[in-house]
Each structure stands twice: as structure tokens, then as C-alpha cells.
Amino acid sequence: MSDTVSARAAGGTHEVGGGEAGPQRHSNWEAVIGIECHVELKTETKMFCGCRNEFGGEPNTKVCPVCLALPGALPVANHAAIEHMISAGLAFDAEIPAFSKFDRKNYFYPDMPKDYQISQYDMPLTVGGAVRYWLEDGTVKECRLTRIHLEEDTGKSTHAGSGDGRIAGSTYSLVDFNRAGVPLMECVSEPEIHSADEAVGYLEALRRTLQQIGVSDVKMEEGSLRCDANVSIRPAGSKELGTKTEIKNMNSFRSVYRAIESEIERQISLVEAGERIVQETRGWDEVRGVTHSMRSKEQAHDYRYFPDPDLVPLEVERVDVDRLRAELPELPIARFERYTKELGLDVKQATQLIDNLPLATYFDAVVKANNNPKQSTNFVLGDLSRLANETETPVHESPVTPQHVAELITLVEAKTINSKIAKDLVERMWRGEGSPKAIVEREGLAQTSDPTAIVAFIEEVLTANEKSVTDYKAGKTNVMGFLVGQVMKASKGKADPQLVNQLMKQKLES
């Protein structure tokens, strides 16, 4: 969530890249962006062996003959990962073909044990689909997916002796294979994203969805979500694609936002100065806030894909797809549309709930019990969330049940209690005092709407505050507030404030 907030803050001030001329210059150009994500799937074991799939650990402690590619070792596909892929595909409305297979992608790399990666080439587990996402202003957008496929992660290299951890100038390298063979989902978008805001919106939707359907932790800081962006620009209105650059090394959504902004600015400046964009891979420099060229000549890799003869083709059963579809929870985009369109929440409130699923579930329970989304939002995102922050206890783990909140809202709606009492009650419920209705009944906290009783309080207050009465009559009408306050105090907060106001005015002006 912090990523979201900071990325948007950066966007709001346009502190990056070419500076203040940005928004105007953007209007002559359209950016075209495609995003490629790698997502580590959350499974007990690795993709093709029985080693634990866990982040971290002492180097080379979560390894076996299979994930070290010892001579003679063979892969066996992890069915949990395959099911996760199908769930992800269904969440993005992709087609799930009945038949799929694994292919070998051949290239040499020291942290890739077999020197080929088991991946999926022409028959991935899911085909097509789209990510629907929303922007800060509530606009819902859609970006189609080129493909989602399943593969295995590599190990991690550490280069020593170069001072900066880079391979250039290093004297030796160490490889940790704990990550080698972790199931990895590759998700490639169509180039249908047109701004850094949209890129972040897309990524947030992707992350929320994968996290909420339970297929990945999607943590950028632990590398379970990694992304690259392909960026190009073209004159606004043009249909042709410009020369693209691939941006790497973005370690947070804020980085993604800043890197894309910076790269768009760089490309516009180049083109407007009459220069050409070079197709290349560029690295994002977080400190300097610019992208820099990493590889200008793209190595023309020939991966020599062919079906992996060690793995049998996958036949996906319709019943399994139907079961996985039925098991999907309400998806973030559906929740967003329900909250904003049906329940009238604003974008910020809806997003806040969606990014805190236990709170959203709690909120839904409150709404279900009292059918008052506005008051439910006020209490859940207002008083209860404030108390949660103060006490560092999540709302759903507090003693306050959704039924209690619903009861409280009913008391307010029926004007049985006023908002002041309601606030007090929330605090008391948070401390574990239970049903608000019970407290109100036990302690006689019900709002006094009996005019006779209120007039009695008013007369009492006016008698005690003769000076204020004189002031009022002399035209200092602002003492009214003080006098009403005194009546509320005298009634121990129970008097109906509106009625007090009305009757007080009558009394003073009579």
C-alpha cells in the first residue's frame, strides 16, 4: 500500500525527468507501454522437485539433485502451481485450453542449473485474458494480456570483487540455488498502457488479484513480483508503434512510476531534438532518477524451444477448471465496482477496503447486517480504523463484532442515540463492553426527545446563565452554541441536539 501512496505522490508533483514542461509536452505525444511481470507462485514445494518453496535461507540449503540439475535428475510438475496458473487465468478472464505442455528454453546462464529453463512456448496453460484496473479518478480501464505462462525461476548470482556487485570487474561469482526451480508465472501485457499512472494502476490490479486469489505473495521487496516495462512514444493520434526501450531494475511501484515518466520524457526530448530512439535495454537508476543504457545491441537469442521430453503433456480437466472457478473469491475489480457503483463509496474508500481484505470482509458483514453503506463506511473507515491504528489491533481482531457496529448504526438511524453518544460507545465497544444496545439500555443513554424534559433542562440552564441570555438579546447570537452545550451537558449528552437548538431558540426569542 505504501507503494501506491508514494507513487501517486510522485505523480502529483511531477518531480521526475524533464521537469515542469512535462504535462504540456505529453499532450502532443502518446506513450505506449507494455509490462512484463514475473510472479513467484505460492506453493509448498518447488515447480519440479520436492524442495521447500520459501524465500531466503542459508545459500544452497533448499536444493536437491533435481533443482541442482545433477546428472540423471528429472523434473516432475507440481500440480499446485498448475492449479494456481489456472486460477490466475480465470481471474483475468483468460481461456483455459484443454491441452498444454512444457517446453525447454535453451540458453547458458550460471544461475540456471540445467542451462535451459522449463517454460511454456506455444501452448501455455492460459490464453488471452485482460487485467481490468482503476485509476485514482475512478476510471476503469482494461489492458489485454498477450500471455500468461508457467516456468521456473533461476538461482541468484552474487558478483564479488567489483565493489558495486556488478559482474563487470568482478573477480568471482557465487550462486545460490535456493530460488532455482521456484514456480514462476510470466505475465505479458499488450502495449495498451499509456501513462505511468496506468502502469501503476495495472500493476496494482495484478498484484491485488494474484494476492487475493492466493496464488502468490506478490512482494516486490522479496522478488516474488518483478517487472519490466517496454516504453515507446508516438505522436498523439498515430497508430504506428515507435521504437521501444525495455526498462529494468525497477524495485517498487514508485520506481515503475518514476522510471516510466523519466523514460517518456527522455524519448520526447530526443525525438523533439531530431534524434532517434535506439532499441535497447535501459536500467532504472533509483538514486539519480534516470534510466541508463544497459545493452545497446540486443543479443539476438535463439532459445531453440522444443517440447520437454521429460514431462508429459498436460491435460486440463474441465471439472478442475470449474472447481477452481467456483473457488475464486470476489475479485478486486468486482469489489471496486460494487463498492463504488452499488454502495456509493468513493475511490479512496473503496481502494482502502480492497487493499485490506479482512477489513473489507468486516465492512461487508456490517453492510449486510444493517444495509446502510454510508454509515458503515463512516464507522469502519472512520472511528474503528482510527482505533485500530492507535491500538495496533486490526479491526477484525478487535472485540467489536460487525453485528455490534450494525446495532450501533441502527441506534443512530433510529435517533435512539446521537452521534456524540455513538462515538463514546465505539470507544467502549473497542474496550470490550459488548453490545451497544445493551449498554444504552443498561445505562439509559437513549436520546431524550421529550420536549418537556428538554425544556426543563433549558430553563435550568437559562436561569444559571442570565448574562448569556442578556448578551443574546443584545444581538450576540453566538452565545447560542454555549447555551446549547450546557443543555447537552446537563442532559449527560442524551438530549436530541436538533430539538435542543430548536427549543432554545424559541425560548430566547419569546
Added chain:
Amino acid sequence: MEITERSAAHIARDVNGGTISAREVTDAVLAHIDAVDGDVGSYLTVLHEHARAAAARVDERVKAGEKLPLAGVPLAVKDNMCLTGTRTTAGSKILERWQAPYTATAVERMIEAGAIPVGKANMDEFAMGSSCENSALGVTKNPYDLSRVPGGSSGGSAAAVAAFEAAIGMGSDTGGSIREPGAFCNLVGFKPTYGRVSRYGLIAFASSLDQIGPLTRTVEDAAIAYEAMAGWDRMDSTSIKRYVEPVSRELRTDLRGLKIGIVKEFDTKALGAETHAVYEQAYRDLQALGAELVDVTLPTADYGLATYYLIAPAECSSNLARFDGVRYGLRVEGADVNEMYEKTRAAGFGPEVKRRILIGTYALSSGYYDAYYVRAQKARTLIADDFRKAFASCDLIAAPATSSPAFQFNAKSDPYSMYLMDYYTIPMSLAGLPALSVPCGWVTPPGGDCEMPMGLQLTSPLFTESLLLGAAHAYEQKTKHASKHKPLLGEVPVHRG
């Protein structure tokens, strides 16, 4: 009968019956290996201590009342199969000093059944070859004529069993690597249906073709070994979840009621009069056992060799990528990682391995993939279809195992003439069929001075190992070709005939 010359069935019966211990058998075999292996060269590593320890464990199990199908049976393990704590080289310099930290499933099952691994047997490097001459680590000779090759790639396992240095040899067959050395060394060489025996722990050459199987002196031993090693393994996704029927107890002694197909395209006349006569006699013997001979046609079989030499190199080019000097095996340092790869692989792989990696890399390259790899896969499907059609009119197919008996060292100097050695065995491999070679007679090769064994190849539909072994048993029991000559060990080969 010398202990070492006894069949596996015989040894297991005696060890289970307590008339001899596994330790005594093992000692006898180890002593024999020490005496003859200097001449034969079957083994790259002799497992003296390992074998004695294994024998002690078998004796304890037998003493505890267990009946083990392979109790105390000395086993030669081809050196492309992992066995914990033993050097496992695949006949290559790149793995010359590599110690396996785990055991292949098939080897494990043999040990579980009571077999005693006595040595790791020589082989063509990464199982690529038909003579054992491609081993980077040793020379193996044919025990029936030390001037001749034992065949390959499972030549070490074959020579070991032929020279009584083991009762069972474990081989792997990709295009004929069990059947051809079996034929050359007067043995039964049996390749089960692809998927019957787990490949886990078998150093891959061509994954879609590799299959482990036994080399034995009798069909009964082949059946016992097969029963022990076959069966589904969760570690190998291509292994088949299918019941392995007990085959060794009901091996048939006639061929009544069976139709045996003789392949029209496999005309043996071109193989020379003597060889032709051997196969003609073999077919007549099948008939005499009650089989009805029928003509069958395998019109695409002639494309087998070309198909095989695209698919197998393609797979091997990828399978052998892992030998990169990073994690294990040979490493030759370089200025950077790419130079290290290049120097390591240049020094570690022999010429035949390099040739196949190059062919395979080429066949999978973009622009060539459709023309080579994809077409080869289509041809493979057609070849399998041909067999299916042929089996509509017969139960088994009989064919030569090889086009000649064992040849002399350096006789096949160009790669293609070596590839032709697998002409008759490759189509069955491409179709995944169970196939075996069984001794079928002797011929004196041109320029040779003693008779050398020939093999009859029998093949049958997928998963019909029981039928196949039964037919081979009937044929073996009637003809008894194997017992005509004994290997000549520690002697100069003399003229026989």
C-alpha cells in the same frame, strides 16, 4: 559349474536356499574380475568394498527370512546410472571424477531385490556410439574375440556379463544400445517399452528414447531382472503407471498360436550369405516352434536412421547443456564465464558428443526447426503407425538385431558407417516398443578367425513384455545357440568353426 558362470536365477535360488552366501558369490566374482578385467576392460570402476558391504546386507536379509528375487546376483551397472558414493562418469572426461550423491531408481530396485553392484561398466561417452570406442575413459573388448568391439553403447555391461564378471548387466538403450552389444556378446539384450523402467538417475542422452534394460546370459534372467527394475516411479513423469505382470514364472516353451511378422523391407540377403543363412534358419526355427510366419511391411522404417539422428541429437544438445563447469564435473578456467564454458566443454566432451550437440543445436535453431525437428517428429509418428498396422496381422515381429557380427576396433572410422549399426534397432526405439535380441547363431566375419555370435531381434506391441520374453524363451530353449562357444579369456583367440 563355476560360481561366476551360473545364471542369476541359479545364484538367487542358492543364496535364498542358504547353500551359498551372497558374500561367497561376490568374492568369487570380484576375484574373477581382478583376473580377467585387465584384458576385457568391462569396468571403469570395480566396487570391491561397496559390493562386499552390499553382500553382507543381503546375507543378513536372507538370514532374516527374506526371499529376494536377485539374492546375491552380481550386477554390472552401466556408468550412466547413478549409485550413491560411486564415481559415475557416463564414459566422459567431463564427469571423470564425479561422485553420484544419489542412486538411480532402477539401480535402487535391483539392489532392493538383492542384486550386488560389483562395478560401474564402460560405455560410449554419454551412450553415443555402437562399439564402446567412444568411451573417453577406457577400452572394452569383446570376450569372444579381444580384437573386436563388444558393441555399444552398453558395451561394458555386455562384456562383463559375457565374461562372467556379472550375471546381469544394466544397460540403457536409446537406438539399440542394449540389443546391439547383446547380439555382439552372445547375450539376451532387452529393452522394455519406453516408460516401463524409471529413467530417474540415468544420465540422459535422448530423453524420449532412453530406456533401461538388462543384458543377461538367459531369457529367464532377463525376465527376473525386468521384474525387479520395472514399474512406475514418481520421480520420472514419463514412467508408466501400469501393472508389471510377473513374467519369469510362466515363460512359454513353444510358439503355437502366434503369428510372427517378417519385415519385407529388412532383406537379409544384402548382409552376406552366412548372415543371411543365420536369419533364414532363425525364422524357420520360429516356425518349427509352432509360429505362423507372416509377411509384414514397415514402409517408413528406412527413415528411422535419419529421424533418429535428428531427434536424439536435438534432445542431447539440450540435455548435455548442464555440463558447464559451474556446479560439478570438469572445469577449465577462462577469462570470463563464457570462456570457462567453452574451454570446459571443449576439453570435457569427445568428438562424437560434440558432433551430436552440433547437429542437435542446428536442428533446433530458428529457421531450421520446422524443416528438421518437426519433420522428424512427424516421421516418428509414421514409423510408430507402421508398427501398429503391422501388429494388426501379427503378434511379434522378428528381424535382425544387427547387420553383422562384432567388428574390429577402428573398423568404422566414419560416423555414418557406425550409425548404420543401429539400422534394425532404431525403428523400434522410435516407436517406443519393447524389443530384445536373443542369440541366433554364429558367423565367421570376413577377415576373422573365429565364429562370432549374432542376435535375432524380436519386438512386440507396447507393454507386451510378457509375450516378448515368453517367445524369446521358447526360441532360446529350442536352439541353445548361446552355449555353442564360451568366451576365451586370458587366451589368444583360436580358430573355431
